[in-house]
Amino acid sequence: MxxxxxxxxxxxxxxxxxxxxxxxxxxxxxxxxxxxxxxxxxxxxxxxxxxxxxxxxxxxxxxxxxxxxxxxxxxxxxxxxxxxxxxxxxxxxxxxxxxxxxxxxxxxxxxxxxxxxxxxxxxxxxxxxxxxxxxxxxxxxxxxxxxxxxxxxxxxxxxxxxxxxxxxxxxxxxxxxxxxxxxxxxxxxxxxxxFPQRGLPVFPEVTLVENDTVCRRFVFHPSKIDSLKATVCSRNVPNPTRVEVVSALIYKRAVSTLGLAFETTSFRTAVDLRKRMVPPLHEKSVGNIVWFMFVFNPFVEAREIEIHELVTKMKEGLREFCVVYPKKFGGKGKDLGFISECLKQATTSSSISVESGSLICYASWCRYAMYEADFGWGKPVWVTSSGCPVKNSVVLMDTRDGCGIEALVNMEEKDMARFERDRELLRYASLDPILTFDQN
CATH class of the missing domain: 3.30.559.10 (Chloramphenicol acetyltransferase-like domain)
Incomplete structure (x- = not known):
C-alpha cells in the first residue's frame, strides 16, 4: 500500500x-x-x-x-x-x-x-x-x-x-x-x-458526463506485453500491437469483474485521423483531428470471450473505419450528409451510452512524442496525466522506454475495488508501481 x-x-x-x-x-x-x-x-x-x-x-x-x-x-x-x-x-x-x-x-x-x-x-x-x-x-x-x-x-x-x-x-x-x-x-x-464548419448545422457540444470516479495506474512492462501477445497470436491476428492486446485485456477483465455482459457492452476508441487521411496530414496539424471507432455488441453470444477474438474485432473495425471516415470527412469524397449524421449521433448518443455503463472508452496516447520535451534539463523521467471523471474510461500512455504501457483506468469506487484485485489482470499489469530513477 x-x-x-x-x-x-x-x-x-x-x-x-x-x-x-x-x-x-x-x-x-x-x-x-x-x-x-x-x-x-x-x-x-x-x-x-x-x-x-x-x-x-x-x-x-x-x-x-x-x-x-x-x-x-x-x-x-x-x-x-x-x-x-x-x-x-x-x-x-x-x-x-x-x-x-x-x-x-x-x-x-x-x-x-x-x-x-x-x-x-x-x-x-x-x-x-x-x-x-x-x-x-x-x-x-x-x-x-x-x-x-x-x-x-x-x-x-x-x-x-x-x-x-x-x-x-x-x-x-x-x-x-x-x-x-x-x-x-x-x-x-x-x-x-x-474540416470546415460551413455548410453544416451547428450541433450542441458533447457533454462530458462526470461521475464520482477513482483512478488507478496499471503498468504493463514490455516482457508482460510480449507474453500477452503470445497468447493472442493466431492466423487471423499474426501481429497484434501492444495497444490492441492491452486494450482487449482491460476490456475483458472490466466486463467480467464489473458484472457486465459481453453481448451488450461496447467499446469506443479515439482514432487519430492525421496519418489516415488521403493524403496524410502533417503530424503538427492543430485541432481535434480524431474521430471515434465503436465496436458495438462485440459478441452476440453470452459467453466468456477470448482476447484474440476481441483483437480480431478491433482490427476489422479499424480497417472498415479507415475505408470510410477519412474519405467522407475530407478530400474528393467529402460527404456533408454523412458528416452531419456523424455529428448528430455523437452529440445525442455518447452521453447515454457512457451513463448506462454499457461502454468502455479508450484513448491511446501511445507513440506520441511525450518523452521528448527537453527544456535544457534533460528529457522527462515521467510523463502522466490525471484521473478522469468519466467512469469506465481508459487512457493509454507510453512508459519511458517506449515499449511498455501505462493505463490510467477510471471507475466508480465500488467497481475499482473489484477490478484492481483481478488476478488475471494482475498477471500482466502492476498496480501503481513505484517509480525509481537516479536523481543525482
Missing amino acids: HRLIRMEVELISRETIKPSVPTPPHLTIYPLSFIDHIVFRNYIPLLFFYTPNHHNNHHHLKKSLSRILSTYYPFAGTFRDQTSIHCNDQGASLLVTKIKTNLSSILHNPTHSSLNPLFPDQLQWKHMNINSSTTLLAIQINNFACGGIAIAVCMCHKIGDAATLFNFVNDWATLQKTEFPHLPSPVFDAGDTL
Missing part, C-alpha cells in the same frame, strides 16, 4: 503570459473545425517530471512561453462563440510554486491524490465557461525542495487533442533550450480547409 503524502505547496507567483509578437489582424478570428465545435470544453491535463538540476530559470521559461504563444496564437485567445476563437492575445495563465518535499516523495508514491496539487487551479478535466475570460491554456511550474521540477499543462480540449498538446509542449521546450531552433510550424488549417 502507498502511504499518503501531505503536500505543502506554496504559490510563488501567478501571472498571465502574453504572446511576444501580436497576432496579425488577418488572423484574429480562428475558425474551429466541425469536430472541434462539438468537443467538450474540459481541460486536458499533462504532467512532466524532471530530476534535480540547478539550471532552470523562470525568467527564461516565461520568455520562451511568450515566444511559443506567438506561434500557437489561438492558445492565447478566448472563445468568440462555439465555432471560433478570438485571437486577442489575452495570454496563458502561469503559476509558479514551491513544493516543500523532494521529487522522490512523488516518484516513490505516484498516486493521483499526491499529483492533484501540481496542476494549475485544479483544472484537470474541469469544464470552462465559453463566455468567460478564463484562459484556454494554464501552466504550473512546480519546484521541489531537491531541485526537481514538475511542469503541469492544462489545455482546453475544444482547441486541440492530445497530439496537439504534446506538440505544443515539445515546441516550447525546444524554444527554451535553443535560441534559434529550426521548428516546423504548426498547421492551423483544420477549421478552414480540412
